[in-house]
Amino acid sequence: MSVRDKVRSPCVSICALDEHDVCVGCQRTGDEIMKWTQMSNDERREVLLRVAERERRVLL
Structure with missing residues (x-):
């Protein structure tokens, strides 16, 4: 698989975890961020759904 085929990180270079261990920039948890490079594309898509x-919850 080429680099071009990988699901890209949602990182927006605003890296700060809130009180729920969720990044205020990309909305991934600290655990999801740490494991991102080892995830398959399917796992990355699941994270992107979360x-x-x-x-959506933040915008309400």
Whole structure:
């Protein structure tokens, strides 16, 4: 698999974890951030679904 085919990180270079261990920039947990480079594309897509749900909650 080429680099071009990998699911890209949602990182926006605003790296700070809140009181729930969620990054205020990309909405991933500290654990998800640490494991990102070892994840398969399917695992990364699952994280991105959780990120989208967290973002929806923040906007409410």
